[in-house]
Amino acid sequence: RKEVEQDPGPFNVPEGATVAFNCTYSNSASQSFFWYRQDCRKEPKLLMSVYSSGNEDGRFTAQLNRASQYISLLIRDSKLSDSATYLCVVNLGGQNFVFGPGTRLSVLP
């Protein structure tokens, strides 16, 4: 079983749709959690850290459920520019950042 698993993509959604991505992690000692976005042939860019209380940044909402070892990302009112691959990242401590395989999102006009 992979340490970090994500919804297999791709997700093809119309503009304005709400889309939710799920991520599960296997190591209960995981310390911190992140969502990154990566455009084709570009570097990953931090979208948001994920806190136990949940956090929101504009149209993006992230949730963490430590008991179920589950992280989610909700994108409301999706834009064409949201098209990218979304990476779930878990830090086990120290240099141990574990990247999920990513879920590709295509927002269609």
Place this chain on the structure above:
Amino acid sequence: EADIYQTPRYLVIGTGKKITLECSQTMGHDKMYWYQQDPGMELHLIHYSYGVNSTEKGDLSSESTVSRIRTEHFPLTLESARPSHTSQYLCASSEVAGSFPDTQYFGPGTRLTVL
């Protein structure tokens, strides 16, 4: 925006050449990392450093070597490039800041093609 830079952005080179991929950051971060990523695939850690004169190999075996003589600089060297080294190489740095978790910031990457 993260202040982390990589050069060259693209490199096409012949087999057997020695190459050095440069990475520098101006954020004063102690921790730096090199990842390798093939198209459509996951990132794999090949080297990391906790600070000056500290370097360790990552999870993915790599024939490359790194050095960390200055905090801001973390170059990666391939003594003899081979076609199997063709990939994207991503440099990152991180630092714990106050109550915020250790968060990685990535450079733009070097896309290496070995003919």
